[in-house]
Amino acid sequence: MKAVNLSPRFWVAFGLVVFVLLVGVLGPFIVRTDPDAVIGGLYDKPHGFGQFMLGTDNEGQSVIANLVYGTRTSLIVGLLAGLLASAIGLVIGIVAGYRGGVVDDILSGFTNIALAIPGIVVVILLSIALNSRSIFTLALVIGVTSWPWMARAVRAQASSVRTREHLDVAKLSGAGFLSILMWDVLPYLLSYVAMAFVLQVSGAILTESALSMLGLGPSGTVSLGIMLYWSLAWGSIRTGAWWAFIPPTVMLTLIAFSLLLLQSSLDEVFNPRLRRGKAAKRKKPGPGPVPEAAQPTGLPLASTGPQTGGAGVVETPVSVGDRR
8 A cells, every 4th residue: 555645734733733632631730730729819910930821810810720721621522522523414424325315305404404503503592501511511512513514515425435336246245234334335434524523623612612702611610712701801901911811812723723724634635636736746847958859760860961050051971981
């Protein structure tokens, strides 16, 4: 199997994603500060290192501690909601695309209805209806409202695979419905499912931040959106306390940018046309010397008569005897 040359964009995206994961996973163990502990006054300026590296927020709590714990919370919500939405969209899309007929019409109609309803409105209504909003509850709400576009795309991919000959061979060999879906249809969709999962995680993190900025975020914990909510509510922009709102904004931007960059670079990895196109651009030769015109075949290599040079000078061919 020929190795795939990964582009520099992929490695940049991979490095950014690893950095974000390290901040969310290892950050709380490095900072070692309780995000709920009051360590200073209202919007103390950053100074030194450790818990005061990014100053304090409106409650006198460490901003750096809230940042690393909030990053972890946002990543957990994004991963759980992305897994749930990808699973629902994959099941509905692959069944509708492979089965076809009435089943496809019913599932496609249900998907189109879900697409017509604004997802953010449903998420807000469900969040308001809940008495308590934990991390897992919020991930569940976001996941069950984010699957329709993926189901529609997977359905289109599965419909194109349905007419391939190897599926007829699998049916003749006695393979069941679930076996064909798992071993004969799903492998052709894994590349798209992987890219769609990255987009689902990015969208779930941004949705959680939007809900938190509306006051509907997870209760009893801190997230990047909750940090922005309290910084705006306590006038950090008006008072010039940039350390209260810029760090969570930069982290959210970095998460979204790295995931979107990773998705686009994965498209180059899984799409052979994009790989061939970039390889052809890299191998395209530059302008070189113009080769001399080749002499037509069938003519003698030397002429016995005089020849005219490029400057109009008559050149007389020299024979072997004249050289002597």
